[in-house]
Amino acid sequence: MKREIGIGILGLGTVGTGIARLLTENQSLIAKRLGATLTIKRAADLDIERDRGVRFADGVLTTEPFDVIKDPNIDIILELIGGKEIALELINAAIESGKHVVTANKALLAEKGIEIFQKAAAANVNIAFEPSVGGCMPIVKTLRESLAGNRIQSISGILNGTCNYILTKITEERSTFADALAEAQAHGYAEADPGLDVDGLDTAHKLAIISALAYGMELNFSDIYVEGISGITPMDIEFAEQCGYSIKLLAITKYDEHEDTVEVRIHPTMIPDANPLSKVDGTLNAVTISGDAVGDMMLYGHGAGMMPTASAVLSDIVDIARSILSGGGMRVPMLSFQMANIRKIAVRPIDEISTHYYFRFSALDSPGVLSKISGILGDHGISIKSVHQIERELDGAVPIFMLTHSAREAEVKSALDKISALDVITDEPVLIRIEENKN
Amino acid sequence: MKREIGIGILGLGTVGTGIARLLTENQSLIAKRLGATLTIKRAADLDIERDRGVRFADGVLTTEPFDVIKDPNIDIILELIGGKEIALELINAAIESGKHVVTANKALLAEKGIEIFQKAAAANVNIAFEPSVGGCMPIVKTLRESLAGNRIQSISGILNGTCNYILTKITEERSTFADALAEAQAHGYAEADPGLDVDGLDTAHKLAIISALAYGMELNFSDIYVEGISGITPMDIEFAEQCGYSIKLLAITKYDEHEDTVEVRIHPTMIPDANPLSKVDGTLNAVTISGDAVGDMMLYGHGAGMMPTASAVLSDIVDIARSILSGGGMRVPMLSFQMANIRKIAVRPIDEISTHYYFRFSALDSPGVLSKISGILGDHGISIKSVHQIERELDGAVPIFMLTHSAREAEVKSALDKISALDVITDEPVLIRIEENKN
Structure with a gap:
């Protein structure tokens, strides 16, 4: 031998x-x-x-x-x-x-x-x-071997240490994205050209591989919806914290057995503090896999190095x-x-997903603003869970924070376009998707 | 085929x-x-x-x-x-x-x-x-396959859902051990005869298997030091919380390359909030594996069911x-x-381990008590990190809480025996070992 x-x-x-x-x-x-x-x-x-x-x-x-x-x-x-x-x-x-x-x-x-x-x-x-x-x-081994008896239902993960380091810095030090990126570069956690990491592409490459393994589908890199972290501000993170959420760059894939479609998307995501992924900080990575037999399980460790x-x-x-x-x-x-x-499985376009949302509007401090915004949201069937206004003025405008119940992305975009066109709105609305816990 | x-x-x-x-x-x-x-x-x-x-x-x-x-x-x-x-x-x-x-x-x-x-x-x-x-x-698969290139240095885990549920209940509701156990039984998380779980034996069986896989050693069930959770009180948990610790029933195994010995022990353990195991609550299980190449990695999920x-x-x-x-x-x-x-590796007796300790003494509220206790500890080379006394009397005595720097178990036991014999001490001292983070 x-x-x-x-x-x-x-x-x-x-x-x-x-x-x-x-x-x-x-x-x-x-x-x-x-x-x-x-x-x-x-x-x-x-x-x-x-x-x-x-x-x-x-x-x-x-x-x-x-x-x-x-x-x-x-x-x-x-x-x-x-x-x-x-x-x-x-x-x-x-x-x-x-x-x-x-x-x-x-x-x-x-x-x-x-x-x-x-x-x-x-x-x-x-x-x-x-x-x-x-x-x-051992994500590949766990999916291919340990979970061989499971219908994989969804996977969500923090798969890029650079982004997680930057978001952790913004969270802990209220620094801007630019400052946090500079610090990541100074520590060697980010490349001189950071786009592959901060724009979510590296995460997308990984999610393409994970989705293929999970569902037996052909790799579908170009179908993945990708949004990076450069738009995240300390103000959004602060508000998220007050409501019991963290903001992470999450790679999300879900299989819908009835429709036989998958969601495969990467974007900054608000996750509740009870989700163990919210505690994964710095350059560490983690992934939660949900299967019909195992329930939720998590792997956690150094994702690079x-x-x-x-x-x-x-x-x-x-x-x-x-x-x-x-x-x-x-x-x-x-x-x-x-x-x-191995077969092709249709990837649901981002406009067709439904999830909870966080919005931040910059508006003139004048009466009737909230009524106009909520009217447009209502016209699009978007139900508001809570509204928060603070008295702090920024460039002549006040921020209005909103959390919604589950809504369809296409309706959300259409509503935000209309709100954006209102005279009283002074800047592009900010949108962050929320992953609530299943239970 | x-x-x-x-x-x-x-x-x-x-x-x-x-x-x-x-x-x-x-x-x-x-x-x-x-x-x-x-x-x-x-x-x-x-x-x-x-x-x-x-x-x-x-x-x-x-x-x-x-x-x-x-x-x-x-x-x-x-x-x-x-x-x-x-x-x-x-x-x-x-x-x-x-x-x-x-x-x-x-x-x-x-x-x-x-x-x-x-x-x-x-x-x-x-x-x-x-x-x-x-x-x-996938603990077995991860140790045998994914970490095949690593020198495993240590493993610590929460491996019994019954104990973790009970400790979580005591932590969250300040209930007594007996009440928390009754609740676990009512939910079907504990057997009518709970000894195998709460006395740590089930955890010890698992740790014997894990240690064998980690180091290539013969299974050594009888050499494992085992202490259950029945002595844990809300008062100890409350104090631990105030100092930034949780109390978990931890299975611990460590390999000492220089001595070629292992520690294999199970006991209630104070772990700092920064340790991700401290966030593993309810019936969930988790295990942290440390290897020379991977650093620390964690698996987390349903340990039974x-x-x-x-x-x-x-x-x-x-x-x-x-x-x-x-x-x-x-x-x-x-x-x-x-x-x-596969070979026999000597298991270090519990008396020869060194770790940090938490003590709780019940003492008469009289002058000079602290001086007597700290004198005995000093004589045994045990260095005190902090002392906390509260003004609350319990059965005519006041509790004195202490955290130590690293000390040898044999010295600790000998010191506690002497302290226990003091006139001013009204009850058996409580000892809980602490696992500080490595960094």
């Missing part, structure tokens, strides 16, 4: 270096669990001179990724380069060489996943991707190694469902 | 009925994931007349467990009878018949596990036990079915480490 599994690394950035460290430092521990040794045979990076604090054996480092892919002693390729075109080319080459692949490339999987998985299935190799979603949290992500890569390596060692081949379908059972 | 997996159920109690429901209601969904059908071939219970709300096919029900074990169409036996002697006999018979077993029997595994696992390994059958620990939370536990049974069934279907045999070692690498 084969007692050594050869590993090839493509990309020695943060995660690649982390996995090299983990494979080196914990090699004998891992062997005691696995019953075999995991050995880095080759590792490719453009820069193979820099000291990364890891000792590679002679001849392991190369600048040529195809040397890694073609090495006959390598069983598993780690694609940790990121980006789309080159990464796709390398993954395809690995599949053609009959190598299994572990990748953290959520953007590529969200956009090109179905082709990659089909190609891999045809070649009988595995594409593993636990590190692409939620860092160390060198070693947490490396831990997830290693979990995939060990899984594939176990299949190689036991001769079991493809055990768990890559997308949770058998390929033949 | 085999496309049907035969299931045999021993015991149609709560969990057995739940799994029968899940296998029936979600059969086609599970088949879409698994690529094969799971079919209940036989189910044994003493009472096969009662209507359980599940339809069994003709001839499936029997009162004779050995009919199930011997049925050649059955691949996987679910041992859901509980208890020790008969369950052990049935599991042994199943192993001898070459059947895989899924069991929720934590007491049996904690006490006889190593024999059972050795016997199963020799027969090349699997004993799966995700439902034995933490209900729907018909359907959450059935979901965990089903996850094990699907795992075994996948191994049968792929021809992969024993993939993941049952106790996380290869059998040859």
